[in-house]
Amino acid sequence: MKLALNAQLLSLSETYRSGGISRVIYHTLRELSRDARGQDIHAYVPEAPPGWNGLTFHTSGGRTEKPAMRIVWEQTLFARELRRLQPDLVHGMSYALPVGWSGPTVVTVYDLSFFRFPRAFKLANRVYLAAATRASVRRARRVLTISEHARRDIVRLLSVPEEYVDVAYPAVEDRYRVLADDEIRAFRLARGLPQGFVFALGTLEPRKNLAGLLRAYAQLPRPRPPLYVAGGHGWHVSPIFDTVRQLHLTEDVHFLGFVPEDELPLWYNAARLFAFPSFYEGFGLPVLEAMACGTPVITSTAASLPEVGGKAAVLVPPEDTDRIAQEMQRVLDDSQVRMEMRAAGRIQASRFTWRAMTDKTVDSYRRAARGA
DSSP: OEEEEEOTTOOOSSSTTSSHHHHHHHHHHHHHHHOOTTOEEEEEESSOOTTOOSSEEEEOGGGGSSHHHHHHHHHTHHHHHHHHHOOSEEEESSSOOOTTOOSOEEEEOOOOHHHHSGGGSOHHHHHHHHHHHHHHHHHOSEEEESSHHHHHHHHHHHOOOGGGEEEOOOOOOTTSSOOOHHHHHHHHHHHTOOSSOEEEESOBSGGGTHHHHHHHHHTSOSSOOOEEEEOOBOSSOHHHHHHHHHTTOTTTEEEEEOOOGGGHHHHHHHOSEEEEOOSOOSSOHHHHHHHHTTOOEEEESSTTHHHHHTTTSEEEOTTOHHHHHHHHHHHHHOHHHHHHHHHHHHHHHHTOOHHHHHHHHHHHHHHHHTTO
């Protein structure tokens, strides 16, 4: 079967662009380059990963770097390429399918945050994502997503019959693992970090519930361990910093900004606790990353996070700041609880693999090609 994959959101750089969607695309292509599962695969990418065999790469260069340019490319030049290639199936790996292609298709919808949290998006982005996603899921033979919760959202909000929606869980890179004690000590020394601190990660925006985390953190008895927050600025960030000032946390809370992915395993390993009480996630990769590093995790009962954390993480309603504070204090105080959570977290993280995700994706291709 000849497949054409629109992978224009693939980023090979260590920047904010190499976020969750790019990582799913990267590992899908990487797994298929190692084992194409009997398929003839043509991947349309901004730049070809060096040294990968087994796939045919078609590069667009800088023409798709800006969102507007990428949209034009998808609907014009990509559609023209498909008519020339005549694939048996086209996979839109991020929300959109070319209107000019009428053959069999699969589309990946990662989450519906632009419906659930519309104010988190610029108006033009929100309108485009909503329109493109609605049109694409109506035309696609199969819809792929990354969690059962996202699957339920797609069925409910986009009126897609649930039997047409397939779930392929992401995983984490090998770099997310328990590191040697000497390496962690050197990192703490270089950064001036204490032996025990709380780590949080996420774009500074309301749905990450950082204000709620700060209110819970403020309830911890003094002397409390410092809180380090990694993540770039999103929207509506002023209330987060206002909360820090109002609760007199300026000496205790440290904002790190964007942290490169190759540095994140060090932060996870060095932390005594990872806190991620988000209101909404399509999947929640940071929870899986922290558990793979052997770090105890407190996360929320919302959206897909119980699927990711399972019984290995402490699950708390995200709006219950008192409960978040109580659980943080319990985990920070009890070394036996932390030891048990570290072991359980590594086992839970090992259940998610990129190979399994790619197998599920190819199974969706085959079902779509059969007309399922």
